Each structure stands twice: as structure tokens, then as C-alpha cells.
Amino acid sequence: MFFPISGADISPIYLATVGFLIGILGGFFGVGGSFIAGPALRLAGLDWNFAVGTDLAHIVGKSVVAARRHRALGNVDLRLGSIMALGTIGGAEVGAQAIQMLKRAGNVNLVVSIVSIVVYVSIAIFMLWESRKTLRLEKGRAQRGLLKGEKSKKDHSAFGHVTRAIQKVKIWPMVALPTSGIAAISLWMILLVAFVGGLFSGFLGGGAGYIRMPSMVYVLGIPTHLAVGTDLFEIIISASYGTFSHAVKGNVDILIALVMHTGAVIGAQIGVIATQYFAGPKIRLAFVPLPLIGAAIVIYTMISGHKL
Amino acid sequence: MKKKTIRTVRAFAIELVIYAFLVVAYFFLVLHLLGQWLYQLEVQHRYVYAALAILLIMGQAVLLESVITFLIRLIRGRSE
Numbered sequence: 001m002f003f004p005i006s007g008a009d010i011s012p013i014y015l016a017t018v019g020f021l022i023g024i025l026g027g028f029f030g031v032g033g034s035f036i037a038g039p040a041l042r043l044a045g046l047d048w049n050f051a052v053g054t055d056l057a058h059i060v061g062k063s064v065v066a067a068r069r070h071r072a073l074g075n076v077d078l079r080l081g082s083i084m085a086l087g088t089i090g091g092a093e094v095g096a097q098a099i100q101m102l103k104r105a106g107n108v109n110l111v112v113s114i115v116s117i118v119v120y121v122s123i124a125i126f127m128l129w130e131s132r133k134t135l136r137l138e139k140g141r142a143q144r145g146l147l148k149g150e151k152s153k154k155d156h157s158a159f160g161h162v163t164r165a166i167q168k169v170k171i172w173p174m175v176a177l178p179t180s181g182i183a184a185i186s187l188w189m190i191l192l193v194a195f196v197g198g199l200f201s202g203f204l205g206g207g208a209g210y211i212r213m214p215s216m217v218y219v220l221g222i223p224t225h226l227a228v229g230t231d232l233f234e235i236i237i238s239a240s241y242g243t244f245s246h247a248v249k250g251n252v253d254i255l256i257a258l259v260m261h262t263g264a265v266i267g268a269q270i271g272v273i274a275t276q277y278f279a280g281p282k283i284r285l286a287f288v289p290l291p292l293i294g295a296a297i298v299i300y301t302m303i304s305g306h307k308l
Numbered sequence: 309m310k311k312k313t314i315r316t317v318r319a320f321a322i323e324l325v326i327y328a329f330l331v332v333a334y335f336f337l338v339l340h341l342l343g344q345w346l347y348q349l350e351v352q353h354r355y356v357y358a359a360l361a362i363l364l365i366m367g368q369a370v371l372l373e374s375v376i377t378f379l380i381r382l383i384r385g386r387s388e
Contacts, residue, residue, distance in 0.1 A: 001335070004347040012335050057365050064369035240362050247350075247358030254346060254361040255339055258368055262331045265372040266324065 006054070006253035010044045015256060019058065019263030026059075026264070027066045027271020029213065029228065029287050034059065034206020035120070035294030037260075039301075046256070052206075053251030054260075056242040059207050059235060061261040062268060067232040069272040075229030077179040080190065080222070084230070085237035087194025088201065088212075092238060095202020116204050116298050120291035123210060130218070131285035138281065163221035180222045180230075193219050198238065207235040210291050224283055323379045330375065 001012045018040045022033035034055050041051035070076050102108035171186040197212035209231050216227040246252050350357045 001339075004343055005350050016331065057361055060362060061365035061369040064366050065373050068370075068373060240366075243362055243365075244358045247361050248354050250350070250354065252358070252361055254357075254364055255343055257361075257365055258339060259335065261365060261368060262334065262372065265369070265376060266327060269376060 001259075003253050003255050005255060006046055006050045008044065008046050008050070008253070008256070010046070010256065012259045014044060015259045016263035019062070019260035020267040021263075022058075022260075023062055023066075023264030023267020023269075024271040024274075025267075025290065026062050026232070027069065027268035028274050029209070029271075029283065029290065033062075035210070035290070035297060038206065039297050041256070046253075049246075049249075049251045050253055050256075053243070053246030053249070054253050054256050055206065056239050056246055057252050057254055057257035058260045058264065059239040060243055061257065062264040063207070063232045063235040063239060065265050066268040066272055067229065067236055069268065070229030070232055073225075073229070073272070075225045076233045077177055077222070077226055077230045078233065079175075080177050080180060080220075081230045081233040081237075083175070083187065083190050084194035084197075084212075084234045087191040088198035088234060088238040089241050090191075091195035091198020091200075092202035092242065093198075094195075095199045095204075098199075098203055112204065113298050113302050117295045119200065119204070119211065120295035120298070123214060124288050124291040124295075127214060128285070128288045131281045131288070134281040135285070160221075163218060166219055167221055177222075180220075180226050182221060185220065190220065194234070201238065201242070207239055209235060210294070213287075224281075228283070319380075319383045322383050323376070326379055326383075327376065 002009050018037065022037050025033045025036070037055045037058065038048075038051045041054060042048060046054070067076060099108060099112070102111050166189060167182065167185055169186050169189060170184075171188050173187050174184040175187050175190065176182070176184055193212070193215045197208045197215060200211050201208035212234070213227050213231045216222040216231060217224055222230065243252060247254075346357070346360075349360065
């Protein structure tokens, strides 16, 4: 099928299949899957600027479907998502400006590649450590009979002491997040987490759910199921902003995004339903290979000489 | 329990087949017709194209989700 906007000739079945796989990831983990979608579009012959811009448009559609599903399941904190969108947009702009600076300095490919590998591997190692420790703690509690009567989906974290310390920071204004079960948290903490997520989004591309979702769980103390749903809601706003910005610069082939999205709709349904059968630490443990896949793709592009 | 799982998987497979037919028809009819028009819009009115791109992807998301929900009700409603 010929796509006149980008001038690319790509099989719609290939695009729908890629969308399907990324849809499953998005529905289950609340991530955009850009570390797979971008290289997959590039593999199909699309230029990197179109791959990044088109992926953002696809992320908007995919997140709308998954967020609606999560909302129906009560997994979206609208207040938190709206606040975070502000911080994300600010961070994304700073990240994009940093890329422009590196472009002018002539070392953007090397710096972005190294930063992304370090970030992806660090996230994977941390989440592996935390989720395994939490699962071990839960096993011990279950053996001692402390979990008797608790629902199997109850969310525990081995990083809970850090979360509690952050929630004790009383910098005005304080915000209540009743949907997430948080009585009061500093607005600045939420904006900081969102800003960092946006910074990575602007710097490394995509929705940066791989850093925002863990940050929401470990730093803000949002239950994993709510973090997944709220992250998706927040991505709708921030990715729409990114899509508009890229489309104005001529980097979006919306027809490709529409075709990819037809597969993502089905994939997202499967992913969202699957979250109902797993407890928080198990979702986090299953998340571990994703950043490693991203790191492997970046290492491959560095070795093979592809432009990142 | 096992019988229920088999029924769910079967219903999902039927949904997938019907959905695939609908999507193929969508590719050939809607996208084929929209292609040239969107291309012209992208060349001549970049800001309008940018806004329309977001509306299109969001509209498709809501539309396809409604189709899926309808299929789920139709097929699983009959099988259960």
C-alpha cells in the first residue's frame, strides 16, 4: 500500500501486526511501546523523522482506547493525570531543546544512544530487584498468615519507605488524590515526576511510559493498576501535543498511524484484560524485559551504523 | 472453568475474524479515498492537517472501540 504523505510503500498487514503487538504492551503496562514502534517503522523503510512523528500519532489513538478501558475499570485518576500533563509538556520542551543543542554540537546520535542504554538498563535492573524483593516479602507474609483475607491484587512495594518519605514532604500547595488513596502530596512532587518523564520523552522520543509508570508507583506511591491507567490518560494529552508539533514540521503520516492503530485496538483489549489477572509486583516483574529490548535495539543500531 | 476458557477463546477468535474483514474493507474504502485529500492538505495547510490528524486518530480510536464492544456483546451474548 502506497502512503503519499511519507512516500513510503508498506504492507498494511505488517503495520497492523506491529500495532497489535504494541497494543498488548500498552494495555498491559501502560507504555507507548515507542522503543519497538520506532525501529519497526524504520525497518519498513520510513525515515526517522516520520517514524518518530507517526509513532506519536499512533500512541494517541492507542492510548485513547486503553485509557477508556482502564477508566471503565476504575484505573484512571483524572486529577493526577491532568496535573501530570502540565509537567510532561514542560519537560518534553526542555528535552527537545537539549536535542537541538546536541544537534548543533554534532554529537546527538552518540549522546542519545549512550543515555538511552544507561536509562533502559537501569530501569530494568531496578524493577527486577524491587518486584522480586516485594514478591519474596509477600510470600513471607502469606506464610505467616498476615495476608489472610487480603485481596490477591493488593499492591505492595519494597520501596514503600522511600514513597512514604516523599509523601511527608510538605511543600505548599498540597494536593489530595482520593482516587489513588493519597490524602495529601506536594503538587511540586507530582510536577517533578511528570517533568522528568517529559524530559525523557522529548530527549529519547515516544511517550516515556517506561520511566513515568515506575516513577508514579515508587516515587508518588500510586497503586500499579492506577499508575498504568493514569499514565495512559496523561499520554493522550502529551502525545497529542507532540503529534501536533511534529505534524506542523511535516513529520507525521497519519494514514500509516491509522492503519497501525487498527491492530492496536485489538491488542490493547487483550492487554487491559490481562492486568486483571496479575497482582502489581507481577506486572512490574513482567515489565523488566521491555527496557532491555529497547537497549538491545539501540546497541544494534550503534553496531550496525544505523542513525538513531 | 476450562469449558468457560474455551468458550471465551472461541468467541475471541470469531471476533478477530469479523474484525479483520471490517478492517480490510476500511483499508480499501476509507483510507484509499482519504489518501490524496490528506496529502494535499498536508502540503497546503499544515496546521489544519496537524489538527485533523489528531481528530482522525482519536475518532478512529473511539469508533473501533465501539465496533469491538458491539462485537463482544453480539458474539459472547449469544454463546453464553
